[in-house]
Amino acid sequence: MHISAELTPTAPRAVLFDRDGTIVVDVPYNGDPSLVQPMAGAREVLDGLRSRGIPVGVVTNQSGIARGLITREQVDAVNARVEELLGPFDVWEICPHGAGDACSCRKPGPGMVLSASARLQLEPGEVAVIGDIGADMGAAAAAGARAVLVPTDITLEEEISAAPAVAGSLAEAVESLWAGTV
Template identity: 55%
Template sequence: MSAATTRRSGPAPPADPAVRDAPAAVEDPVHPRPAGHTRVTAVLFDRDGTLVEDVPYNGDPEQVRLLPGAEESVALLRSAGIPTAVVSNQSGIGRGLLTDADVRRVNDRVDTLLGGIGTWVYCPHLPEAGCPCRKPRPGLVLEAARRLGVDPRSCVVIGDIGADVLAARAAGARAVLVPNAVTRPEEVAAAPETAGDLLTAVRRILTGERGERP
């Protein structure tokens, strides 16, 4: 990942120390949350299937469609002064189906529709590359927290599949799963916290509630 702190992310070369030194294990949090540590300092969203409709390997900004509640959710966090980020696997780059410029154009479109996300971080690598940034590993979460200047242990990661939950746990962050049609039943069952929709998840974060367990 680029070490620069910018609103737009770039691909994440393994040479970046923030990624290279990230732990590979995902079974347990790297930084266990201290007792009583509940203040949320940032919310990190998955992109496809969470904020926007999942169009496989989409490189066309015209195909971007926000999911219900996405715009309001980001606006609520913005009004509460809570920074936001997007953490997204984009293996289409590694597969040769997308270019970095394609992903940036799509991200820019989403950013415009949502009124501005704090920072964008994505992994361009193939699943078999074994990079530490690709979810379910913690690199994207750790880098987003670094860019926002917050402790990853005080972040909440919202996503729609198990890899989002595992990446959050591996970074010591709180995870909220918002299931959809592609979420596997075993991913829902394993999630520490779920919400029926994105807006419900964000409202609970803002009120200090914990979502239901599956």
């Protein structure tokens, strides 16, 4: 992956990633750090952004907490393992609510993207979101951020056709952001 070291007017100043299915293999309601497995190329993409001084963050729905399937402590342990394998993140945003809780943080709501942007002292329009499902794209759109979908086996066809941009890999997603095509 080659990204120009120069920031263009269209280049994002930070990139937020969905966790499950985007930077790590999706293990539903994972509370076991030993099950964390990075997605292909994730470490290289993240290190490439970090080496250019681009902040990286995670925005993740964890409804298993609200459902009583996992605890916040288990989620935190899994997230610590993600950082061990993929390096440090500048910001983590975690929604512990269920779909019926009517919170503003749960994707596709904008809450986590807005909060992460504020914590990074950036406007949402200066941030990009990369994820694997329509809820990730919806959260970015609702917040005013750019978004790129990297489909997996669980991504629905309608989510792919509705996405503002689609890439075949994390590296392609990041390259598209710097190419100004998103």
